[in-house]
Amino acid sequence: MFDILHKLGIQSTSVDDVYQSLTTREGLSGWWANDTHGKCNVGDVIQFRFKLKDRTANIDMKVLDLEPAKKVLWQVVDGPKEWIGTQVSWQLSQEDSWTIVLFKHQGWQEPVEFMHHCSTKWAIFLLSLKLLHETGKGTPNPKDYKLESWE
Amino acid sequence: MFDILHKLGIQSTSVDDVYQSLTTREGLSGWWANDTHGKCNVGDVIQFRFKLKDRTANIDMKVLDLEPAKKVLWQVVDGPKEWIGTQVSWQLSQEDSWTIVLFKHQGWQEPVEFMHHCSTKWAIFLLSLKLLHETGKGTPNPKDYKLESWE
Numbered sequence: 001m002f003d004i005l006h007k008l009g010i011q012s013t014s015v016d017d018v019y020q021s022l023t024t025r026e027g028l029s030g031w032w033a034n035d036t037h038g039k040c041n042v043g044d045v046i047q048f049r050f051k052l053k054d055r056t057a058n059i060d061m062k063v064l065d066l067e068p069a070k071k072v073l074w075q076v077v078d079g080p081k082e083w084i085g086t087q088v089s090w091q092l093s094q095e096d097s098w099t100i101v102l103f104k105h106q107g108w109q110e111p112v113e114f115m116h117h118c119s120t121k122w123a124i125f126l127l128s129l130k131l132l133h134e135t136g137k138g139t140p141n142p143k144d145y146k147l148e149s150w151e
Numbered sequence: 152m153f154d155i156l157h158k159l160g161i162q163s164t165s166v167d168d169v170y171q172s173l174t175t176r177e178g179l180s181g182w183w184a185n186d187t188h189g190k191c192n193v194g195d196v197i198q199f200r201f202k203l204k205d206r207t208a209n210i211d212m213k214v215l216d217l218e219p220a221k222k223v224l225w226q227v228v229d230g231p232k233e234w235i236g237t238q239v240s241w242q243l244s245q246e247d248s249w250t251i252v253l254f255k256h257q258g259w260q261e262p263v264e265f266m267h268h269c270s271t272k273w274a275i276f277l278l279s280l281k282l283l284h285e286t287g288k289g290t291p292n293p294k295d296y297k298l299e300s301w302e
Contacts, residue, residue: 004156006274007267009299098300102267116158116253123157123274127296145278148160149249 004105004119008126009098012133015069018099021129022072022090031129031138033059042066045077050142052151061088082114099133101126120147155256155270159277160249163284166220169250172280173223173241182279182289184210193217196228201293203302212239233265250284252277271298 010018021027025046029036033048040046040063048059060078064087065071072090076083091102105122108115124145132138142151161169172178176197180187184199191197193214201208211229215238216222223241227234242253256273259266275296283289293302 002154003262004270005262005267006271007264007298008271096300100299102264104267111154111156113158113253116156116255119155119270120157120159120274120277123271124278126271127275146160147158148251149247 001106002108002111002115004103004108004115004122006103006119006123006126007101008130009095009100010130010133011097012099013094013097015092015094015099018092018101018129018133019069019072021132023066029140031132031140032125034140046074052142053149059083080114082108082110082112083118101129117147152257153259153262153266155254155259155266155273157254157270157274157277158252159281160246160251161281161284162248163250164245164248166243166245166250169243169252169280169284170220170223172283174217180291182283182291183276185291197225203293204300210234231265233259233261233263234269252280268298 012018021031023040025036025040028046033050035049037047038045042063042065044063046061046063048061050057058078059076061074062077064075065073070092074088076086076088086105086107089104089106093100103122103126105118128138128140163169172182174191176187176189176191179197184201186200188198189196191214193216195214197212197214199210199212209229210227212225213228215226216224221243225239227237227239237256237258240255240257244251254273254277256269279289279291
């Protein structure tokens with residue numbers, strides 16, 4: 001199994017605010033997919049839709065675990081075939097004036113080129129989450145940083 | 152062993168130009184460390200220096216392999232203790248109007264938090280490399296995107 005790992009600090013004194021951005025439709029649409037549907041409680045499936053060049057990409061995440069201001073765990077139940085069954089975990093903590101985000105997209109079967117792509121892409125979205133909290137405006141959706149011709 | 156993986160396309164018709172940015176002091180200083188020293192041929196050690204908040208971080212890379220417009224392989228010979236002995240590999244290819252960069256920082260002993268940090272940081276520098284070629288100006292050095300308080 002192979003994992004995508006990221007970590008970044010957000011200049012914010014409210015770990016709760018960042019937690020809200022991972023656990024509400026409004027929050028998620030502000031930094032990841034602005035076309036986000038569904039409820040975000042444990043057991044719910046959140047539906048993310050991304051418009052690509054010639055199709056819409058669907059990602060459905062089942063919420064497996066939530067610990068307010070500390071932890072979010074999703075399982076991919078629909079999406080790119082390489083994503084099915086993988087998990088996305090978020091750990092939050094507060095260090096002085098920084099909210100620290102520890103991110104894992106874990107359980108890839110093989111380190112395929114698409115995994116390399118998704119690693120870079122997750123970093124871009126994490127920076128979007130950072131921007132959302134530091135400036136009030138994120139940069140959701142792939143078109144904001146086109147990494148490949150098919151996006 | 153654990154690897155950081157990234158992939159991105161640069162809107163450029165010249166894979167040679169991107170190769171130059173990985174194999175010349177001028178190129179490297181335009182997107183990674185503007186304080187870069189040393190020669191860049193096979194067997195040489197390239198010295199990268201980053202000014203952090205209260206110290207200078209050194210990274211020394213020995214060039215292990217070069218294939219013009221295709222491949223660059225470095226071994227870390229000095230730097231953060233978790234980096235010593237790891238390798239950084241670059242594979243380049245051209246797909247229509249895109250130069251594709253496949254990046255690996257491979258051979259980490261453990262998936263420590265610092266590895267998560269470096270994964271996000273490499274993505275930022277890869278985006279800097281992309282900007283350099285797409286706009287003529289990269290964003291070298293950590294201060295351009297401060298991810299943690301110690302940077």
